[in-house]
Amino acid sequence: MATRIETLASMMKKAPGAVFVQPHDVPDPDAIASAFGLRYLLSRFGVESRVVYEREYEKIDAQRMVELLGIELSLASAVSSIDTEDWLVIVDGQKGNANIVDLHCVEVAAIDHHELRTDASYRYSDIQPEVGSCSSIIADYFFEAGEVPPRLVATALMYGIFVDTDNLTRSVSDLDARMFYRLHEYSDADLIRRLRCSQITRNDLALYAEAFRTAEIYGKLGFLRLTDADDSLVGSANDIVLSLDEVDVSIAYSLREDGVKVSVRSIIEAIRADDLARAVVDGLGFGGGHTHMAGGFIPAGALPPGKSIDTLIKHRAISYMESLGY
Numbered sequence: 001m002a003t004r005i006e007t008l009a010s011m012m013k014k015a016p017g018a019v020f021v022q023p024h025d026v027p028d029p030d031a032i033a034s035a036f037g038l039r040y041l042l043s044r045f046g047v048e049s050r051v052v053y054e055r056e057y058e059k060i061d062a063q064r065m066v067e068l069l070g071i072e073l074s075l076a077s078a079v080s081s082i083d084t085e086d087w088l089v090i091v092d093g094q095k096g097n098a099n100i101v102d103l104h105c106v107e108v109a110a111i112d113h114h115e116l117r118t119d120a121s122y123r124y125s126d127i128q129p130e131v132g133s134c135s136s137i138i139a140d141y142f143f144e145a146g147e148v149p150p151r152l153v154a155t156a157l158m159y160g161i162f163v164d165t166d167n168l169t170r171s172v173s174d175l176d177a178r179m180f181y182r183l184h185e186y187s188d189a190d191l192i193r194r195l196r197c198s199q200i201t202r203n204d205l206a207l208y209a210e211a212f213r214t215a216e217i218y219g220k221l222g223f224l225r226l227t228d229a230d231d232s233l234v235g236s237a238n239d240i241v242l243s244l245d246e247v248d249v250s251i252a253y254s255l256r257e258d259g260v261k262v263s264v265r266s267i268i269e270a271i272r273a274d275d276l277a278r279a280v281v282d283g284l285g286f287g288g289g290h291t292h293m294a295g296g297f298i299p300a301g302a303l304p305p306g307k308s309i310d311t312l313i314k315h316r317a318i319s320y321m322e323s324l325g326y
């Protein structure tokens with residue numbers, strides 16, 4: 001039987017135009033590593049491709065990862081040649097997601113670990129929502145085909161697993177653990193260490209310092225308000241709120257000119273982070289994600305005038321928790 005990369009590569013060879021690999025917008029280390037690994041593997045099977053993405057990555061570790069590992073990727077807006085003849089493989093996301101821009105070519109394939117969207121169809125898809133990182137799925141493609149990942153690819157994939165599973169503590173499946181173990185012998189521990197030491201900038205630290213004064217705890221629920229923080233920083237700040245002993249569910253939100261970005265975390269099985277995120281932005285914006293981590297956004301124009309957004313978010317979150325008996 002053909003391996004998955006053989007199946008995908010032989011299909012991509014039929015592309016009438018060029019082949020692109022697209023990680024989700026504002027790619028994080030897992031998305032970047034997945035695209036990097038898949039591009040390498042496709043080339044081993046005779047398919048040349050380019051990695052294109054929308055909206056610049058925000059976190060400093062993503063930037064360092066691209067620099068230190070020599071990862072080639074381009075902003076879609078800088079690639080003038082993308083057209084309707086071209087074929088696209090989406091990694092770490094699916095067609096129709098709010099964070100996957102439509103590049104106006106044919107989305108023939110998706111490899112992802114987010115919840116399956118039933119409104120999208122592909123010629124090839126491998127969607128495993130139970131897996132903690134997309135990097136694990138790509139690593140599996142290597143070993144399934146008997147391919148040894150080069151040192152920099154193995155390092156990227158290992159770091160992708162590390163970040164998406166919060167150091168192997170969040171949504172870790174057997175596959176994540178096995179791939180982490182197998183990648184270990186091929187990866188560069190020194191580079192991993194350097195990436196772990198490039199998590200925030202001085203400006204981030206200042207934003208954190210200001211935000212942590214706003215922390216509020218209501219039962220098991222923690223809230224944090226940030227001002228002008230990008231998506232990644234809101235998520236990282238939220239991880240710190242969740243790390244509080246008292247807090248099992250946390251919400252961090254950032255008030256920005258374009259709207260309000262919401263990050264949600266939960267370690268209570270009965271309270272799904274994605275459902276809570278949707279409850280918080282209900283009727284105003286969009287939200288989604290995973291069981292333990294999720295996000296949402298309310299565009300500035302949808303904010304109810306004359307009402308406190310802080311109260312609105314807290315009220316909705318508390319009501320949702322109470323409706324489930326917490």
Ligand SMILES: [Mn+2]
Nearest residue numbers: 030092134164
């Ligand atoms: Mn991911």
